[in-house]
Amino acid sequence: MTANNDMTGWEGQPDAEVLQALAGQDLSALRELHRRYARLLYAFAQKKRVPNPDRWVRDAFVRIMRHAGCFARTSLQPRIWVIAMVQDLAV
Incomplete structure (x- = not known):
């Protein structure tokens, strides 16, 4: 067990790479995106x-x-993609 449970291994990596890892079912990438x-x-x-x-x-x-x-098939910046992906949930 690490001293810092908040560490995901994705710190400092671009959001696009984290989203690609999440597409591959990497749950540490999900934790990082949540962070x-x-x-x-x-x-x-x-x-x-x-x-x-x-x-x-x-x-x-x-x-x-x-x-x-789906992120890999878009030209959106990761932050914009995340917001666009969920904004209709708020309706």
């Missing part, structure tokens, strides 16, 4: 007045995980 984007997505959910932001963020990451393979 990078959970706060942003939670703020997004609050701004959209989602009734249960915690559940919405969880559902958002499930969607990101399921569709990570």
